[in-house]
Amino acid sequence: MAWAVAMRFHVLTIFPGMFDGPLSESIIARAIERGLVEVNLHDIRDFAKDRHRSVDDYPYGGGYGMVMKPEPIFDAVRSVSTEASLGDSVPVILLTPQGTPLTQPIAEHLATYEDLVMICGRYEGVDERVRERVATCELSIGDYVLSGGELAAMIVIDAVTRLIPGAVGSIESTEDDSFSTGLLQFPQYTRPHVYEDCEVPEVLLSGNHAEIERWRRRESLRRTLERRPELLGHADLTEEEREFVEALREERDSTN
Numbered sequence: 001m002a003w004a005v006a007m008r009f010h011v012l013t014i015f016p017g018m019f020d021g022p023l024s025e026s027i028i029a030r031a032i033e034r035g036l037v038e039v040n041l042h043d044i045r046d047f048a049k050d051r052h053r054s055v056d057d058y059p060y061g062g063g064y065g066m067v068m069k070p071e072p073i074f075d076a077v078r079s080v081s082t083e084a085s086l087g088d089s090v091p092v093i094l095l096t097p098q099g100t101p102l103t104q105p106i107a108e109h110l111a112t113y114e115d116l117v118m119i120c121g122r123y124e125g126v127d128e129r130v131r132e133r134v135a136t137c138e139l140s141i142g143d144y145v146l147s148g149g150e151l152a153a154m155i156v157i158d159a160v161t162r163l164i165p166g167a168v169g170s171i172e173s174t175e176d177d178s179f180s181t182g183l184l185q186f187p188q189y190t191r192p193h194v195y196e197d198c199e200v201p202e203v204l205l206s207g208n209h210a211e212i213e214r215w216r217r218r219e220s221l222r223r224t225l226e227r228r229p230e231l232l233g234h235a236d237l238t239e240e241e242r243e244f245v246e247a248l249r250e251e252r253d254s255t256n
């Protein structure tokens, strides 16, 4: 049976070969194989105008490094839009350390589109006119600098693909993931029951699903308070859970 592709990523890069590994393993490879996802790589160099196929040039005003030229990127985006019959509302994402930091809600939002165009910036920057006229948004994957947007684009593809229904089996459900609940994930254990004197918490062996649920939720809260307390401000907590967190805080403050 022929299924409609749920999502198409159109990636503009000068290093298409960088994507080979991530696209050929694990969840992304399976999603592509199942026809849920398509990743179309476009070499920006194919849109260069001169015989040297140059995609970068010296910065106006001087300074170190090179800047990615506007024409090949404009032409590559136009070509993709025409070829793939993309409408005007398709996001064109520029991957840059100056972008909005990627979060789980952003990944969830991106997963609602059928097409996403991604431009991987390289070198010391991209001509500002690309930001002004071509990109509809800019994303970063964190506060550190990568040599280019390629690895960031792969991370966006991964985070979005695993949210597409059918990409991740129900056994590997994404519902309990860290962040999808607004909290960090609870501790997980598998066999053996005892390993090098270290035991699996008894409640997980009890078969009491309500108790297990409650323990997991509390461990999520405990872990989030310890490691990422700022997340608790946005999490959707019941009155009882708020009291639990408050008790943990007091306990922590009294032992310090």
Ligand code: 6GU
Pocket: 094, 095, 096, 097, 099, 121, 139, 140, 141, 142, 143, 144, 145, 146, 147, 148, 149, 152, 153
């Ligand atoms: Cl999207 N690009 C680059 N070059 N560096 C980054 C980044 C993106 N996100 C974090 N650092």
